[in-house]
Amino acid sequence: MARSTFEATIAPIVFMCMGVSLIPLALPPDSASHSSIAPGIVWIMVLLASLMSLERIFTFDYEDGSLEQLLISPQLLTQPIFGKLVAHWVMTGVPMALASPIMAFVLSLPADGYIPMILSIVIGSAYLSLAGSVCASLTVSLGRGGFLLPITVIPLYMPIIIFGTATIDFAISGMDWLFPLAVMGTFLCLATAICPIVVAAIFRSTPLF
Amino acid sequence: MIRSFLSFKWLYRLSSPKFFYSTSGKAIPWLLLISVTLLAVGLFWGLLIAPPDARQGDSFRIIYIHVPSSFLALAGYYFMAVAGAVGLVWRTKLSFWFMKSAASIGASMTFLALFTGAIWGRPSWGTYWVWDARVTSMLILLFLYLGVMAMIRAFDNKEYGQKNGAILALVGTVNVPIIYKSVDWWHTLHQPATLKLTSESTIHIDMLQPLLVMIVGFYLFYALTICLFLRAEILYHEQATSWVKDLCVRRQEKSG
Amino acid sequence: MSILSLTKFNDKVLRVENLAFERNERTIFSGVNFFVSEGELLLLQGRNGCGKSTLLRILTSLIKPQQGLVSTYGENIYADRHKYLSNIIFIGHQLALKLALSPLDNLYWTASSTRERQHIFEAMDEMGLSSVSGLPCYRLSAGQLKRVALTRLILSDAKLWLLDEPFSSLDLSGVSIIEKLIERHLKQNGSVLMTGHQDLRLSNIRKIDMTIWCH
Numbered sequence: 001m002a003r004s005t006f007e008a009t010i011a012p013i014v015f016m017c018m019g020v021s022l023i024p025l026a027l028p029p030d031s032a033s034h035s036s037i038a039p040g041i042v043w044i045m046v047l048l049a050s051l052m053s054l055e056r057i058f059t060f061d062y063e064d065g066s067l068e069q070l071l072i073s074p075q076l077l078t079q080p081i082f083g084k085l086v087a088h089w090v091m092t093g094v095p096m097a098l099a100s101p102i103m104a105f106v107l108s109l110p111a112d113g114y115i116p117m118i119l120s121i122v123i124g125s126a127y128l129s130l131a132g133s134v135c136a137s138l139t140v141s142l143g144r145g146g147f148l149l150p151i152t153v154i155p156l157y158m159p160i161i162i163f164g165t166a167t168i169d170f171a172i173s174g175m176d177w178l179f180p181l182a183v184m185g186t187f188l189c190l191a192t193a194i195c196p197i198v199v200a201a202i203f204r205s206t207p208l209f
Numbered sequence: 210m211i212r213s214f215l216s217f218k219w220l221y222r223l224s225s226p227k228f229f230y231s232t233s234g235k236a237i238p239w240l241l242l243i244s245v246t247l248l249a250v251g252l253f254w255g256l257l258i259a260p261p262d263a264r265q266g267d268s269f270r271i272i273y274i275h276v277p278s279s280f281l282a283l284a285g286y287y288f289m290a291v292a293g294a295v296g297l298v299w300r301t302k303l304s305f306w307f308m309k310s311a312a313s314i315g316a317s318m319t320f321l322a323l324f325t326g327a328i329w330g331r332p333s334w335g336t337y338w339v340w341d342a343r344v345t346s347m348l349i350l351l352f353l354y355l356g357v358m359a360m361i362r363a364f365d366n367k368e369y370g371q372k373n374g375a376i377l378a379l380v381g382t383v384n385v386p387i388i389y390k391s392v393d394w395w396h397t398l399h400q401p402a403t404l405k406l407t408s409e410s411t412i413h414i415d416m417l418q419p420l421l422v423m424i425v426g427f428y429l430f431y432a433l434t435i436c437l438f439l440r441a442e443i444l445y446h447e448q449a450t451s452w453v454k455d456l457c458v459r460r461q462e463k464s465g
Numbered sequence: 466m467s468i469l470s471l472t473k474f475n476d477k478v479l480r481v482e483n484l485a486f487e488r489n490e491r492t493i494f495s496g497v498n499f500f501v502s503e504g505e506l507l508l509l510q511g512r513n514g515c516g517k518s519t520l521l522r523i524l525t526s527l528i529k530p531q532q533g534l535v536s537t538y539g540e541n542i543y544a545d546r547h548k549y550l551s552n553i554i555f556i557g558h559q560l561a562l563k564l565a566l567s568p569l570d571n572l573y574w575t576a577s578s579t580r581e582r583q584h585i586f587e588a589m590d591e592m593g594l595s596s597v598s599g600l601p602c603y604r605l606s607a608g609q610l611k612r613v614a615l616t617r618l619i620l621s622d623a624k625l626w627l628l629d630e631p632f633s634s635l636d637l638s639g640v641s642i643i644e645k646l647i648e649r650h651l652k653q654n655g656s657v658l659m660t661g662h663q664d665l666r667l668s669n670i671r672k673i674d675m676t677i678w679c680h
Contacts, residue, residue, distance in 0.1 A: 065559025072525045074551035134380055138360065138373045148363050152356040152377055155349045156384055159391035166395070187387075202376060206369055365489055449490070 009091050012049035013099045019045045020103045038107035039117070039168035043161050045103065046096055046121055050128040051157075053092045055149055057084060057133055058140045067140075067203070077200040085129050085196065093125025109168070116171035116181065123184045124164045130191040131156045137199045159187060224301035226443045227452050233436045240433040247426030255419035262416075268332040271325050273420060277427035279322040282350060285315030285431065289357065290382040293375030303439075305371035306446065308378065309361050310438030314431065316354035323347055342393045349388050353381040367446075475539030478503055478625050478656045479524065484533030486519060493519060494678040497533065501625070506647060506657040506667060511675030517660040518557065520675070521629050524658065525555045537625075554623040556631065560614035564603040568594060568613040571602060572620065588619040592642060607634045618646055626650065628659035 023041050061067040061084075070080055097118050104117055135152040142148060163180040170177035222228055255273035262269040289311035296304035326344060327337040338344070357374050364370035447453045477500040485495035493516040501507045509517050522528045524535060526542055526549065535542050542549045562571050572585050589598050592612045597605060602613070611634050618626060626647075632640050640663070647657055648667055 063559070064563070065557060065561035066563070068527060068557065068559060069555075069561040071527060072550055072553070072555055074547050135377070138377060139363070141369075142363055146363075148356075148359050151352065151359060155352045155356065155381070155388065158349060158388050162391045162395040198376075198380070202373075206372055367489070 009095055012053050012092050013095055015049045015052060016045040016096060016099065017102060019048065020106055023107070035108050035110055035172070038104060038109040039113065039165040039172070041107060042100060042103055042109075042117060042121075042168070043124075043164045046100070046125060046164070047128065047157055047161055049096060050092060050125055050132065051150055051153060053088070054129075054132040054136050054153065055139075055144055055146075057088050057129070057136050059136075059144055062140045071203060077204060078196045081133075081199050081203075082196040085133055088133075089126045089129045093129060094122065096125055097121040110172050112174070113168045113172045116167045116177045120164045120167040120181055120184060123181065123188055124160045127160055127184065127188045127191050128157060130188070130195040133199050134195055134202070137202045160184065163187075224299070224303045226303055226447050229303060230440060230443050233440060237433065237436055240429055240436065244426055244429035244433050247422055248430060251419050251423035251426050255416075255423060259416050259419050260413070265333055268329065269416075271329045272416075273423045275322060275325040275329060276420060277424045278318045278325065279347070280424060281427055281431050282315060282319040282322045282347065285311055285318055286350060286353070286378075286385065287382065289315055290375075290378040293378040297372065297375050297379075302446065303443075305368075305375065306439055306442035307435065308357075308375060309371065310435050310442060312354055312358045312361065312374070312378075314434050314438065316351060316358060318431075319347060319351040319354055323351065342389075342395070345395075346385075346389045346392045349392070350385065353378075353385070357381070476503070477501060477539075478537060479658065480534075480536045480539075481524070482534045482536070484520075484523065484530050484535065486516065486523065486528070486530045486532075488519075492680045494675065494680065495532070497675075497678045499673055501656050501658050503624075503656055504651050504654045504669065506651060506659070506665075506670045508665070508670055508672045509658065509660045509675055510662065510672055511679065515675050515679040517675060518629050521555065521557070521627050521658070521660065524627055525553065526550070552623055553625045553627060554617060554621045555627040555629075556614055556617065557629040558633075560610055562602050562610055562613060565601060567599050567601055568605070568616075569598045571613060572616055585616075585620065588616050589613075591619060592616045593638065608636055608639060611635055612639055612642075615643060615646075618650070624655050626655065626657045626659070628657065628661075630661055631659055632661055632663055 020041060023037075058067060061070070070077065100117055100121050101114055104114060109117070132153050135149055135156070138152070139146060139148045163184045166180040167177050167184070170180060251273060256270050259270070261267050289308050292304045292308040292311060295301060296308060323344070326347070330339060331337050357378050360377050361370045361374035364373070444453060444456075479501040481497055481499050484497035486493050497520065499507070509520065511517055519528065523530050524542075526535075526546060537549055537552070562568075566574075568589065569582070569585060572589070573582070586595070586598065589595055592615065594609065594612055594616065597609060602610060605613070611631075615631060631643055635643065644665060644667060647665075650657060651667075651669060
């Protein structure tokens with residue numbers, strides 16, 4: 001179990017790096033100019049890695065009864081849920097942002113793109129945790145490994161991958177990359193305000209057990 | 210009058226499965242007659258009488274299926290989400306069943322719109338598929354529909370599944386404009402498609418008239434299929450009630 | 466109706482009236498009527514699958530019944546859910562223990578009433594857990610885990626204990642510790658509603674067989 005906590009942090013990073021190493025194998029060898037596709041690949045990997053860790057947010061708590069105890073504790077439900085989401089982001093999103101320069105280096109991303117990439121992953125992954133938590137809470141009683149979570153979450157992830165790659169693209173081509181980053185920030189603010197409340201309402205209003 | 214309307218009594222009355230079943234039974238023959246007539250007239254008019262397009266020739270005629278189905282794919286999502294919201298607020302069973310029916314029909318409409326779009330794309334764009342803003346957001350709409358359908362059916366506890374489906378549909382409603390806008394954005398960020406087809410607004414009146422007939426026909430056809438799906442749902446969910454059992458007995462007597 | 470009879474009616478910690486529950490269009494139980502008074506232990510018995518755990522979850526307000534009323538001191542539990550929840554403790558089959566953490570950390574985080582480590586140490590001592598208080602929970606046996614979960618009873622000041630098979634996977638000494646705890650709680654005018662199959666060596670027990678309500 002202690003091992004699985006460690007895995008939860010390290011698995012997305014390993015997944016990301018291994019996934020990136022597959023890309024050059026799948027592409028024609030002469031496309032050494034990976035730099036043009038690098039922003040897209042980085043973001044696809046972040047998205048998939050985040051998707052992989054998403055069901056961890058509530059499934060363990062559902063299985064071991066902690067969620068049940070949380071629901072019958074005489075406290076606001078929104079606060080612990082927000083806490084869990086922040087924890088999930090710190091455990092998955094932040095490590096991914098810190099590990100992303102390795103990927104960027106392998107994909108020969110121009111130097112201008114590094115800082116925007118890290119910032120966009122920091123902000124974007126927080127949005128992914130928040131938006132994903134809504135779907136994770138809807139499907140929590142189905143257990144692990146279902147296909148319902150990815151199918152419902154991926155449409156919600158769409159805007160982030162667009163503006164995430166745009167941030168890096170803009171930075172590489174010398175445009176004002178703060179603009180797409182600000183749009184991502186807007187999404188994050190909205191999600192921060194709405195998602196914990198929605199998740200709490202979902203848990204409160206539905207018979208989970 | 211207005212007060213009784215605002216008190217939502219009519220909604221409660223309509224949301225009684227038995228009442229809806231008997232009312233829709235009377236409406237179905239009319240819906241069938243009118244929608245089939247409109248669709249037949251619209252198709253005949255559109256495919257044979259309307260003049261061919263100056264640039265695209267006869268290939269443009271797929272518009273008579275493509276545009277109405279796209280309309281209903283989008284409108285159907287909102288019908289579905291509103292029904293889900295009504296179900297969540299007033300806890301009416303019928304609105305959840307409406308939502309379930311609307312999800313299946315909407316998904317087929319979206320698929321039809323994408324499919325006819327692809328067929329149309331071949332002669333006009335030279336390729337079946339273009340990652341254009343509108344095509345991409347329609348594809349995402351299809352995913353949203355499939356997600357709601359899967360969510361409704363995923364749980365043993367049917368009420369729970371319907372509630373979750375309704376919440377997902379509502380979350381999607383917030384996201385449809387966001388997704389549409391961001392895909393539009395993405396479209397402008399990247400290289401725009403070299404082949405354009407934005408002459409829809411300047412459509413000639415001779416082509417527009419059959420199109421309007423088709424759109425009205427599609428809406429009525431949609432209402433018809435909703436009624437049929439919903440009646441099946443009602444019978445399935447209310448099979449234990451006395452009025453459904455009476456209905457079965459009467460049917461049997463009639464046929465036997 | 467006199468005030469006296471009204472207070473008579475309202476003095477029950479828990480009163481269940483005409484409760485019915487169905488799942489997937491199948492009725493699990495119906496017509497459930499009982500009450501729990503202060504200082505009383507109510508033992509719910511009945512065969513497996515007749516809905517004992519479900520009934521307990523309804524009483525915690527985790528599940529809403531299709532029909533019937535659950536009231537505490539004459540007031541619907543949903544009327545002031547917050548007040549009701551701060552007055553109960555529920556320990557079910559799922560122990561809500563994080564296996565990566567030590568028993569001490571688990572209790573520190575779940576026992577809402579006390580935040581004093583010293584208090585938790587004393588409680589664990591009483592449960593016979595002092596030797597394992599610092600070990601991670603994945604090193605503990607099933608019986609020890611159950612003891613850790615039940616330590617919450619000591620740390621909580623809830624008046625109504627809802628226990629789902631508290632004796633399962635406990636050894637003899639564990640059972641007698643819990644019996645002592647229950648006895649003390651009853652003496653302090655607390656109430657216990659539990660499911661189980663064993664007979665208890667306690668006075669002031671009322672037994673109800675759920676089979677009469679089952680379908």
